[in-house]
Amino acid sequence: MEIVFSINNNAEIMVMPAAPEFEIAEAQGNDTFQGLTVNIRMIGNKELRTMSLSSFFPSKRYPWMSPYADVNPQAYIDFFKSIKTQRIPARIVISDNNDREVLNMAVSIDNFTYKYRKNGDVDYTLDMTEYVFVKAGGING
Template identity: 30%
Template structure:
């Protein structure tokens, strides 16, 4: 399995160097509850809302044997994601060996620089409907 982020139809591609131990996919539904006079509450099944996905991992400063990609530095990976966020670009997320292939945007991106230099990060992406 590999995780790719890209922009502008793969003009710029970022392959995560370290796979997260797990990722969480949220698929909410816009259901509505109504109060009736005679039957109490009724729930109407709504349409699917925008999906989101989140994970935590780290960007390494050393060359570990388990790295999936060695094309950039830890700060380079951070800079790329920060730049895409500032440019308000939709990001294509592809997770191989899964059905996940979606246009998305970054909802939250936080990172911590550890004493050994590695950079722990957490990211949350949500689906973007391209019109």
Template identity: 30%
Template structure:
């Protein structure tokens, strides 16, 4: 049997096997008193496994050591302490019949010297660690059309409104619209089409390029769905 704590390529193999180790596995079961039935047990999901290992890091090359060429005791102590303080979750591997291979968190690490040999005894309390994956929030949609909202466009529109000190409104281009019609409808003067074009030039030109045109020809080509800021 071998016992390892692996943090990628940074590995510790225990030089001395513990005389024993303990694995605890439990369930989130609850009991309830049910009318006319008495106490019943409601089975829940299992809790994370906990493992406690007690052994020592030898200061001398004893005949019963698992292997030779190991480091001094406090090398391992500092490494495990560093992992714990840095929230590193190493992989615990116990070979043989136990066949344990799981990522763990270091819940506590107790160590000290019992005699003058320089050996450092320790007890490590480990807990199974499960990686939680979070999904990326879905993009907001327009509840009326069901289409995804383009956040970049929204930021652009907000920037334009800020530019004119929020003295304006947002207009969505409809099929058949022209800047002359929009200017007349929203400002009362068709001659204001130039102001609308100048303010929204980047948006209008971007829409034209999206529809495979080199340019909008100063707003001649508009496309339904394009949002424009209309100054007062």
């Protein structure tokens, strides 16, 4: 698998060194109302998808890494901090081992935590929420 982040229509691209396991949450905004004799379930709108990635940014080349990945942990840290500072969405594209796209989603970076190891590698957790682009004139406009 390969995970690639990009910003500003691929103006800047960051290939993640490894593809950790990930989980996508797809919630639905459903509600239950009490009726006189029975409860009523109202099916709501689809909520924004959320996901989290946890792994590490390597400080040296490992044999299992993507050949396009950077070996400078600070480059990844600067990339994700820049997205937060600029207040812009990023795009995450995940492809499987056969280069088939598994996920292509614009996201906001909700939380980015990282911790330096003694060997120079940096552990990280990246929490994201789906970002929906709104056209001028509204969502349908």
